[in-house]
Amino acid sequence: MPFDHLHHVAIICSDYPRARHFYTQVLGLPIITETYRAERDSWKLDLRLGNGQLELFSFPEAPPRPSYPEACGLRHLAFAVADLESGIAELVAHGVPCEAVRVDALTGKRFTFFSDPDGLPLELYERT
Missing domain, CATH: 3.10.180.10 (2,3-Dihydroxybiphenyl 1,2-Dioxygenase, domain 1)
Structure with missing residues (x-):
């Protein structure tokens, strides 16, 4: 399969405002789009990372990752x-x-x- 490049990495966060601040203000990743999905009570934030993207999601009560x-x-x-x-x-x-x-x-x-x-x-x- 001829892959061109890594398209995106998706991260689920526990505290959307805190994670949004970290990835945009601390790491300085530029925002592509930000969408609130009411049916899921979830935010999706697409951030530019070189030629790819980092997708930041929030989901209510997501379990912690070990x-x-x-x-x-x-x-x-x-x-x-x-x-x-x-x-x-x-x-x-x-x-x-x-x-x-x-x-x-x-x-x-x-x-x-x-x-x-x-x-x-x-x-x-x-x-x-």
Whole structure:
């Protein structure tokens, strides 16, 4: 199957206003569309992420996702950045703690992990 690129990643959040603020104001992802779906009592926020999208959903009483210890399924979402230190500084300025910087043993690239408001593991991965 000839895939062209990753189209989107979908995330369900527990607190829509808090998650919306995190992804748009802290991470700076631009809004494509925002839709309230009354029949589901759910918000859908489409955010631009490079050539793809991040879709943020809210659903009443969605069960929590187990993250630690790591569970089967999606492990984390990684964002490529040109300057790891600048990315970490921006997150810390917004009160988002980051783990210690590590080096990928296979690629030699530096990275760090942080979490979204629901504890979803996110990663900054240095491109250069």
